[in-house]
Amino acid sequence: MTSKQLWHWEGITSQGARENGFCWAQSRANAMLALQSEGISLLTLRPRSIRKRYWHIEYVIQFARQLATLLQAGVTLADGLMLIAQQHPVPQWRALLMHLTQQILHGQPLSQALQQWPAVFPPLFCALIETGELTGKLEECCLHLAAQQEEQWILKKKVVKALRYPGFVVAVAIVVTLGMLGFVLPEFAAIYQTFNTPLPALTRGVIALSEWLESGWRYGIATGIAVIIIGRFLRRNAHCHQLSQRLLLRMPLAGELVRGQRLSQIYTVLTLTQQAGIPLLNGLGCASKTLPAQYWHQALDRLRERVAEGEPLWRAMEQEMVFSPWCVPLIRTGESTGALDVMLQRLAAIHTGRTRERADNLAASLEPIIMVVMGVIIGTLVVAMYLPIFHLGDAMSAG
Structure with a gap:
C-alpha cells in the first residue's frame, strides 16, 4: 500500500x-x-x-459491520462494496472501496485484495475473510471480526486511559511546581533579602532549589533531550526492549493491567481462528501479528515452534512466563476434551472482565494518592514562601 x-x-x-x-x-x-x-x-x-488517522480501527470495524449487513440482505459482494463506497464520507476510503470493487469484478478474491493494504487491514482480518470465502460464511466472519475488533479496541482505550491519567496528573504537578519555583519564589526571595532576620531552614532550602533551577535550566533542557534520544535508541535495542517489557509486567498495578489486555487479545484471536476452522499454528501466527510489542511477538513465536514440534499447547504455555499459570489447566482440559475453542473463549472473557475491573480500580486507587502527593508538594512550597512573614510578625511583636 x-x-x-x-x-x-x-x-x-x-x-x-x-x-x-x-x-x-x-x-x-x-x-x-x-x-x-x-x-x-x-x-x-x-x-x-x-491521512493515517482515517486508517484507524474504528473505520475498519464500521466497514466490516456494513459489509456483513449487506451480505446478509442478499447483496452481492461487489455491489455491497460499491454501496459502501458511495455512502462513505472519507475520500480515501471511497477510493479504497472502489479499488477493491474493481479487483473483485476482475475475479480476485477479497482476501487477496485486502492483503495489499496491510496498514489498513490486519493479518487476522485477511485470514478470517479467506476462511469465510472458503466456507461460504463470509457475512458471519465479518460480524465476528467486527465484534472482536470493537471489543479489543474498547479494552485498549480503557487500559490506555487508566495508565494515562496518573501520568497526566503527575505531569501537571511537575509543571506547577517548576512554575512556582521558577517564577513565584524569585519574587518572594527578592523581598526577603530586605529582611534583617534569618530565614527559616525550609525557606532557605526552597530558595536554593529555585536559584539552582533558574541558573541551570539550560542544562536541564539539554539533559531532557539527551534522555529522550537515549530512550529512543534503547527502545530499538532488542535486549533493552526485553528488559523494559519484563519490568513493565512486574510493576504492581500497571503490569497486571498490560498482561490482562495482551492475554485477552491473544485468547480472543485464537477463539475466532478455532471457531473459523483455521489450524492452531496459523491462529498463533495471526495472534502474534496483531500484538504491538516485539516481546510478545517472540513469546508467541516460541510457543508456535514448540507446538509445531508436537508439544501440546498447554505444555508449551507452561514454559512462557507471560501466560498466567491458572490458564494452563483450562487449556489442557480443552485440548483433551476437544473443546479448545470453548476454553479459549472463556479465558478471553475472564481476562477481558478482569482487565476492565483493574482499569477502573487503578484510576480509583491512584487518584487519592496522587492528590495527597500534589497537596504535600504544593503545600510545602506555599508554607516555605509565607513562613518568613509569620516569623517577621513574631519578631515585630517581641520588639
Whole structure:
C-alpha cells in the first residue's frame, strides 16, 4: 500500500457529464490509464495527501459491520462494496472501496485484495475473510471480526486511559511546581533579602532549589533531550526492549493491567481462528501479528515452534512466563476434551472482565494518592514562601 498514491480527478464521462472523484494508483500514468479504461476524459489529476488517522480501527470495524449487513440482505459482494463506497464520507476510503470493487469484478478474491493494504487491514482480518470465502460464511466472519475488533479496541482505550491519567496528573504537578519555583519564589526571595532576620531552614532550602533551577535550566533542557534520544535508541535495542517489557509486567498495578489486555487479545484471536476452522499454528501466527510489542511477538513465536514440534499447547504455555499459570489447566482440559475453542473463549472473557475491573480500580486507587502527593508538594512550597512573614510578625511583636 505504501507504493500507492491517492489522486483527485476531474473529467467528463462517456455520457458527457462532468464528474470528479478519487482513485488509488502507483503513478500518474497508471491513474490516467485506469480512468481512461472507464471511459473518463480527464481534465485535471492532482495528488492528495493520505491521512493515517482515517486508517484507524474504528473505520475498519464500521466497514466490516456494513459489509456483513449487506451480505446478509442478499447483496452481492461487489455491489455491497460499491454501496459502501458511495455512502462513505472519507475520500480515501471511497477510493479504497472502489479499488477493491474493481479487483473483485476482475475475479480476485477479497482476501487477496485486502492483503495489499496491510496498514489498513490486519493479518487476522485477511485470514478470517479467506476462511469465510472458503466456507461460504463470509457475512458471519465479518460480524465476528467486527465484534472482536470493537471489543479489543474498547479494552485498549480503557487500559490506555487508566495508565494515562496518573501520568497526566503527575505531569501537571511537575509543571506547577517548576512554575512556582521558577517564577513565584524569585519574587518572594527578592523581598526577603530586605529582611534583617534569618530565614527559616525550609525557606532557605526552597530558595536554593529555585536559584539552582533558574541558573541551570539550560542544562536541564539539554539533559531532557539527551534522555529522550537515549530512550529512543534503547527502545530499538532488542535486549533493552526485553528488559523494559519484563519490568513493565512486574510493576504492581500497571503490569497486571498490560498482561490482562495482551492475554485477552491473544485468547480472543485464537477463539475466532478455532471457531473459523483455521489450524492452531496459523491462529498463533495471526495472534502474534496483531500484538504491538516485539516481546510478545517472540513469546508467541516460541510457543508456535514448540507446538509445531508436537508439544501440546498447554505444555508449551507452561514454559512462557507471560501466560498466567491458572490458564494452563483450562487449556489442557480443552485440548483433551476437544473443546479448545470453548476454553479459549472463556479465558478471553475472564481476562477481558478482569482487565476492565483493574482499569477502573487503578484510576480509583491512584487518584487519592496522587492528590495527597500534589497537596504535600504544593503545600510545602506555599508554607516555605509565607513562613518568613509569620516569623517577621513574631519578631515585630517581641520588639
